[in-house]
Amino acid sequence: MALTTDELKTKAEVYYGDEICQLCTQLLLREAGLPNGLLPLKDLIECGYVQETGFVWLKQSKRVDHIFHSLGRLVSYGTEITGYAEKGRIRKVKGIKTRELMLWVPVEEIALDDDPATGKLVCKSIAGITKTFPASAFHIPEKENNVKANCAALKPVVLMERAPRVVKNS
Template identity: 30%
Template sequence: MFSFTCIRFLVILYISMSIGATVGLGSSSEQQSIYEVLHAHGLPMGLLPKGVKEFNVDVDGQFWVHLDQACNAKFESELHYDRNVSGNLSFGRIGELSGIEAQDLFLWFPVKAIRVDIPSSGLIYFDVGVVRKQFSLSLFETPPDCVVVGSEKAADFRDGSLMAEAVSKSQLGRLRYKLDQGNFTKDVLLNEQ
């Protein structure tokens, strides 16, 4: 029969091993790279740009990736990566994605999910909320070079604040013009009497 001390030792050993297993996929050098993790989940390694050093994936598939700086990568269209990208990783799919935006017709749309057909048709789908864009899977075979976003103005333009400011100034100018024209007409009518 097992003694109480022996059972306690086995419980502590089991808990220690369980904790070690849940730490699993961190970013230390003896661990897999984020690119290998993507590949193991049936996703192309080129979904994230080159140079990712800090990341974490937990046992439930929740992950985060930290980039040194926000950057843009060019595929068929352009993708923007924030400094922090996160989501839920499962086989052939990333859901609840944040930190990646896709450009289409000069507008930026947040990518909410990415899915690969299984069995593979050679296509990958980006869910940007409004539509689902499909691309050739071959575009994402290797991690792309990512060009650092130059300034805060680029981020302001992407989130629409510069555009909103320009529209606001334009509307104010039209209103001022209409008021000036109304006063001019009133002055002319008063002077003619």
């Protein structure tokens, strides 16, 4: 079931292609103040952002299961991930599940702890399960030709303050 519609896309800034969508994802995480390894997605085909609401979507060609080794956590990222991005959090998340014992539990919100000095990331599920992890466990060292340099070509993501436009990448 597609969560994004053509009507929604007319109000959004939309990008196509893995390279530019990876950059947009990193820029989004940076502007939200979230760790850069939080969304280890592969083969992205589309991403978008709706300024008025903060709605974000990321589409990839197939589901990705990722193990955060330092935490011993298995997380599954569906073909379409959606949510509402704000400073310090992404709420109403759809498309991300984590393994709890023998069950896959959908993640509903990912946020930084209220006390930024603790460096903690709080993940909440719709099942009422809340887990807190060190934010550093989701950080990936940036490469030599890092995201900062590559993102200079993109408009900065200013959450809830950007004018919508459509950009197509071949």
